[in-house]
Amino acid sequence: MRWNLKSKPKKEKVLALQEALQVDPIIATLLVQRGVETYEQAKSFFRPSLDDLHDPYLMKDMDKAVTRIETAIANNENIMVFGDYDVDGTTAVSLMSSFLRSYYPNVATYIPDRYNEGYGVSVKGIEFAADNDLTLIIALDCGIKSVDHVAFAKERGIDFIICDHHRPGDILPDAVAVLDPKRSDCSYPYDELCGCGVGFKLIQALGERRGQSITDLVPYLDLVATAIAADIVPITGENRVLAKFGMEVINSNPRPGIQALIQNVKRKQLSITDVVFTIAPRINAAGRIKHGDYAVQLLTEFNLEQALGFAEELEVHNATRKDLDKQITQEALQQITLNNEQERFSTVVYQEDWHKGVIGIVASRLVEKYYRPTIVFTKSGDKLAASARSVKDFDVYNALESCSEYLEQFGGHMYAAGMTLLEENYEKFKFAFENHVRQTIHPDLLIPEIEYDAEINLKEITPKLVRILKQFEPFGPQNMTPLFLVKELEDSGYARTLGADDEHLKVYVKQKNSMSYAGIGFGLGDKLSNVKNHLKFDAIVSIEENEWQDVVTLQLQLRDIQSSDG
Known part of the structure; x- marks a missing residue:
């Protein structure tokens, strides 16, 4: 590994904070590195308060979202809560549906099938809503780029409220409300919320209209903290407050579903790291191996005995996921060795029977082994589908863009992406991707830091x-x-x-x-x-x-x- 000192803070700032707080120089240094430079900032850092949460109505379209939900309830409409199959999506669906059901019964949930529908808002989901007289869809952790799907829903008489945290495209969907702090026209003070976090702001706004205080909503924060941990969003600002109070709920009075998942953890106090490695993989295993619905059933179950039963099922799915992960990683490593590809600048591997639900994990394992941009392909219908993972400071999304002539579709961000291509383009793509990485990556980036x-x-x-x-x-x-x-x-x-x-x-x-x-x-x-x-x-x-x-x-x-x- 390369060892590097993080940016060294200015000495005068460290000394000033050290004096203000009466702490060791090491503590003052660590705080200034984290952007904490004054007594007041230190107070907020060390003593996060629910009072630090922002007014939810500062988020663009929040008033429209609340009004549409209240109208739906007044008119006895059927509401669908739709979300992605990962931890952020399933916790967000569990949060929103359990909150609404606490005072309104006509609420259904929908998680798309990873294999039949793929990521995000789906035609199948909209058709399910139309067939079942569901006239309002609240989409969580997805939807910000679903322009065509929202238009299709509108033709069927279905309104959309979108709660997302991904970057919007050039055109926003024609939804009743689009809640996304990353909208360029949204002046919300904090834009690093996860999807479940945006959902929490919506229930905070709905709760205010119902006379509920923020304290009344604290029991939902176990879900929000789980999503924050799993989605690897910054633990700063509002996320820090939500995570801190959410961890307190997890450690004192979690919902039965989370209680069932942590019953075998022999630790007095769980940390965010424990959530990442204990709770999150089991929730994710549902969507990877079976269906994300299993996770929502667990997280919205209020009978502990039932929850324990659901948790046992997820334990089986997680064990299957681990076995597949280990097997496919070994097969991928053998493939790299047999093809003498150990000295390449990238890793691109493919086997048609690899399980689509774990290829992202396998890509991460291969990065750990060879520390270079990595893509793992499998067969998906009549195409090949893949997950990509990168190394620090190398933009894998840009690399895919440079090879896009061989791809059917792709999406993602700097460090993780997904794509599909036709099988006849696999070798051409593999060559082009390796060529791009070889020409653009700095040699230092191939050594872990x-x-x-x-x-x-x-x-x-x-x-x-x-x-x-x-x-x-x-x-x-x-x-x-x-x-x-x-x-x-x-x-x-x-x-x-x-x-x-x-x-x-x-x-x-x-x-x-x-x-x-x-x-x-x-x-x-x-x-x-x-x-x-x-x-x-x-x-x-x-x-x-x-x-x-x-x-x-x-x-x-x-x-x-x-x-x-x-």
């Missing part, structure tokens, strides 16, 4: 420092877990590897005149020789609390290590 916040000595790690670092949570994009460079470490002599394949590294380290700390390096088992026999080494670490059999101890999580001589 790890950015650290500051250098620290072990003797600076005090209980007070750890207490303050915990208050930086919840962590996520633009507020990542602080990473520190620690130099001249020495193992006590008990370094060893752990795990079935010796893939992890366990150490007990100290510096000159410091106490000893336990350290764990996941996936660093092959670095044992760097630390044995009292060899000095440097490490990038995070400071963690390790809970084992109800005992909490401090440990260093080693993210990477190098010999101290470089």
Whole structure:
């Protein structure tokens, strides 16, 4: 890995904040790096409040959306809540439908089938609405580019309200209301909400009209926090408030569906990371392996016994997903080796029987292995479908655009995209994509980078420092877990590897005149020789609390290590 220090904040800003807060220089440095430069900003950062949430009516078209929903209810219309099959979409549908059903019964939900309908608003969904006399569709986490679909719905006498967070195209759909903080004509103060977050702003506005306070809506925040975690949106501003209070709900009084998913997690307090790796994959497994409806059924179920049954089904789907993920990754790696493609600048692989629901995960696994832009194809009907994943600072969407003559359709963003093409164009596309990457990517981008916040000595790690670092949570994009460079470490002599394949590294380290700390390096088992026999080494670490059999101890999580001589 390349080790790089994050942008070093100006010394005078750090000193001013250090004095204002009476904290260690390290804490002041970390805060300024995160854009926190004043006492008031620090107060908001460390003590997020529901009062910090913005007025939902600041969002363009919010008044129109609320009025149309209230009219539908007054006229006894049937309402469809429509959303994507991933975590953000299914949590958003669960949020909106459970809120509306709390006072109005005529509400149906619809999640498109990943394989038969694909992503976003579908003709099949609109036809289902028309056949069942559903006259209003509230689309969540999708719809901002569904110009033709919304027009088709209008011809069938169906109105649309769109709640999306993706960037709009040049033309907005002709919907009754388009709620999207990324609209160029929307002056909403925060534009990094996820789809479920935009849905929450709508129920906040509806709740206000019904005399409900923000406190009344807190029980819905377990869904919003789950979506924020899974959708990898910045944990700043309004997202930070929603995530913090949502995590409190998850840890104190979650809905039965989430309670059922976390029942086997043996931790007193779950973090955003636990949500990402425990709750989110199981919700996603429904849409990947079976159907996203299973996730909505779980998340809207208020009987714990029933919820436990749904959670067991998702556990089976998630186990299937893991097996497929492992199998396809192995087959892809074999294909790369057999074709002698280890030294290419990109990875493009295809096998017709690979499961479409896991090719995105496999693409991510291949990026971990070879660290280069990666595309995984499978057969989908009479075409090939693929998921693309990129490396830091390389725009895979632009790369696809340069090869678009071979593609039927594509979409996505800088780091992830999807596409389809005709089988006869596969080899031409593969050649063109490799050629584009080879010509445009900077060689440094093919080496994984790890950015650290500051250098620290072990003797600076005090209980007070750890207490303050915990208050930086919840962590996520633009507020990542602080990473520190620690130099001249020495193992006590008990370094060893752990795990079935010796893939992890366990150490007990100290510096000159410091106490000893336990350290764990996941996936660093092959670095044992760097630390044995009292060899000095440097490490990038995070400071963690390790809970084992109800005992909490401090440990260093080693993210990477190098010999101290470089």
